[in-house]
Amino acid sequence: EAGVAQSPRYKIIEKRQSVAFWCNPISGHATLYWYQQILGQGPKLLIQFQNNGVVDDSQLPKDRFSAERLKGVDSTLKIQPAKLEDSAVYLCASGVGPNTEAFFGQGTRLTVV
Amino acid sequence: KNEVEQSPQNLTAQEGEFITINCSYSVGISALHWLQQHPGGGIVSLFMLSSGKKKHGRLIATINIQEKHSSLHITASHPRDSAVYICAVGAIYNQGGKLIFGQGTELSVKP
Numbered sequence: 001e002a003g004v005a006q007s008p009r010y011k012i013i014e015k016r017q018s019v020a021f022w023c024n025p026i027s028g029h030a031t032l033y034w035y036q037q038i039l040g041q042g043p044k045l046l047i048q049f050q051n052n053g054v055v056d057d058s059q060l061p062k063d064r065f066s067a068e069r070l071k072g073v074d075s076t077l078k079i080q081p082a083k084l085e086d087s088a089v090y091l092c093a094s095g096v097g098p099n100t101e102a103f104f105g106q107g108t109r110l111t112v113v
Numbered sequence: 114k115n116e117v118e119q120s121p122q123n124l125t126a127q128e129g130e131f132i133t134i135n136c137s138y139s140v141g142i143s144a145l146h147w148l149q150q151h152p153g154g155g156i157v158s159l160f161m162l163s164s165g166k167k168k169h170g171r172l173i174a175t176i177n178i179q180e181k182h183s184s185l186h187i188t189a190s191h192p193r194d195s196a197v198y199i200c201a202v203g204a205i206y207n208q209g210g211k212l213i214f215g216q217g218t219e220l221s222v223k224p
Contacts, residue, residue, distance in 0.1 A: 042215055
């Protein structure tokens with residue numbers, strides 16, 4: 001079974017630039033999560049989708065971050081404009097549904113300089 | 114105080130040692146997850162449990178719901194076990210299933 005695919009693996013951008021990350025969940029998984037993990041900390045949920053609807057985006061900085069999952073399958077997370085404090089690993093995870101085992105992708109390591 | 118606390122934060126062991134990582138939580142949970150994260154960021158799910166004990170190879174996870182505590186044990190540790198181990202819980206109050214993560218335990222196993 002293919003796992004959660006994320007791209008790119010690494011990205012370096014200058015502050016105030018824009019960046020987008022892509023996630024393809026495991027086939028058939030209705031729930032998709034985007035997490036932000038700052039170095040030395042545990043992951044923090046940015047947004048959770050159930051199919052193509054948003055379940056929880058309470059910790060998403062909506063002035064600069066946006067995410068979509070238009071067809072209920074793959075998803076993109078965008079940051080515009082980026083700040084230095086956005087440097088982190090961005091993890092995508094998917095599950096059959098909420099409260100089920102979550103499977104994580106390899107993550108995208110973003111460095112903002 | 115964090116809702117999920119892990120101890121220790123850092124752990125260095127010699128190859129072959131028995132290792133225990135602890136996780137305490139303060140909320141009602143639907144399930145508890147143990148995750149492994151290697152350098153580079155990728156996370157692998159080791160266990161998902163809501164009661165009792167699970168074993169997979171040299172890894173054992175236990176949970177005591179009454180005491181709100183879980184432990185991850187590694188028997189006969191090996192340098193390839195070096196990673197960050199993260200405890201995460203699915204809180205009952207969050208019907209969406211959002212996980213609350215501990216800060217992680219960085220394990221280094223020396224040959």
